[in-house]
Amino acid sequence: MENASTTTLVMKRIFQVSPERVFDAWLNPEMMRKWLFTMEATNKIARNEPHVGGTWEIVDHRGGKDYRAIGEYREIDPPRRLVFTFRMPQFSDTEDIVTVELKPVEEGCEMTFTQVIVVPHEEGWTAEDVERALNEYNSSSEHGWSLMFGGLKQLLETGTIEFPS
Template sequence: MNNISTTTLKMIREFNVEPERVFDAWLNPVMMKKWFFTLEGTNKVARNDPKVGGDWEIVDHREGKDYRAVGEYLEIDPPKKLVFTFKMPQFSELEDIITVEIKEISTGCEMTFTQLIHVSPEENWTKADIEKALGEYHDGSEHGWNLMFMGLKELVETGDISYKG
């Protein structure tokens, strides 16, 4: 796996709750299955071992298919910082690195989400092809996380989630 290209997605969101509540939503399997890459109604697996070196797994069933996301926790500093790997083995063996930083603000907390996205170019790709793929991965990831973060906001601020992502 050489010639891996990367792009960085950075998103900032504010929540009208204490940092601990948002941090917990990333690690508590009961909360994870309501927003993190899945919804309660389509979730088949929400499992994690929230310690450095521990792993996590989400399996979501959509349109007759199972989608599996897995990773490993690299850093856990409650309620300020979480770093973990993110991989969807059915699409790629490449792992992205996700960093979630949460800080207290006067109205609650601010979450800064950063995803280091890895793309493995095809053998015959030109530089333009690589740039196009990086843009598509970035924009597709941003769209998906936008939907998830709407659900996360609703979950932590109201205790429930009703959006259909």
């Protein structure tokens, strides 16, 4: 994309379950609807075609609005590696690339999550504006994923997600 930059977000998490269980949570629509961009109570759609070239979609209804996240699978190597595109068309036509890598560790499995985030430039932006936008996109993405990964950890390790009141 012209007039855009990228920033890369890398996050690591430990789960006290097998890599297979974490991998399944990324692909199983019933699991996805509980933690991925949504909560089970507000989820309208959790659709998934888990094969290379297949698509996924989550639609969450919050605050009177629908929030839609979509993508296409680029690589599926159970239970080690998953690569897919990520878009939220209501906000932008940019497409990020997400890579999820899982490896067994003594206490369960370690997930390394990498998102290459595309940041479109606005007309007249200076280098400082671009740098500020890159930092903001990275920080807000990290915040959102942190919340989701907290829910995923609870779901996998306890069977339920407890949201703070």
